[in-house]
């Protein structure tokens with residue numbers, strides 16, 4: 650398996666803590682033989698986490714705040730000079746909003762800051778990295794989304810009346826829409842773009858006791874979308890490799 654993906658270059662955003670999904674994704678990609686740019690908001694976070702994974706393979710730390718245009722372009726420029734292509738972009742970074750936050754009363758500046766990261770930051774990553782992904786013979790973008798942005802998810806979806814933060818839910822619904830628009834634009838190229846919900850994942854304290862699953866389990870569905878074959882789907886929304894209702 651590792652040989653199959655050797656030489657592939659991946660970038661993962663929002664790898665800020667060892668218990669996060671981004672860290673588990675990086676570990677899984679390295680185990681498959683890929684070269685990985687592990688990115689976090691600060692170089693201290695990225696260096697510490699890349700150091701912890703360095704025995705697994707080629708992992709390079711970068712500080713990339715996805716809301717910062719200059720940092721994103723610098724990352725692209727470095728990858729261009731070093732590899733001349735990017736095979737996999739995993740947009741894992743997101744800003745969450747408070748449980749119970751309501752549409753009627755949320756401070757709009759706070760809501761905008763969520764969309765600035767989760768929607769526009771991810772959009773920026775896609776725009777800036779697309780020319781490099783088109784240089785790959787199997788470019789893949791995975792937008793890590795959430796059932797919270799789905800109309801059909803029975804547990805966390807928009808119509809369930811649950812208390813998921815409104816701006817977070819709206820940002821993920823918009824991210825799903827962006828995924829479709831971008832993926833259809835790229836249909837003539839080798840780039841496939843899908844949204845993936847990782848499922849309820851224990852990336853926070855007490856998560857396992859609440860029934861959330863370990864990050865390594867949730868990372869599998871993301872790696873699946875990142876390694877789709879040429880006849881695999883694009884413009885879809887998945888969890889664990891199975892379609893999820895929009």
Ligand SMILES: NC(=O)c1ccc[n+]([C@@H]2O[C@H](COP(=O)([O-])OP(=O)(O)OC[C@H]3O[C@@H](n4cnc5c(N)ncnc54)[C@H](OP(=O)(O)O)[C@@H]3O)[C@@H](O)[C@H]2O)c1
Nearest residue numbers: 663665669670690714715716741742743793795849850852
């Ligand atoms: N855990 C779940 O049950 C669950 C369910 C559905 C979807 N998801 C999605 O899975 C992804 C990973 O979530 P997680 O559970 O691992 O939680 P998380 O720790 O909150 O991960 C989000 C990461 O994004 C980073 N980030 C925030 N703003 C950023 C920015 N401007 N630039 C770059 N990075 C930024 C955070 O960095 P800091 O550490 O510096 O704050 C953090 O490392 C997210 O997209 C989340 O929406 C998670």
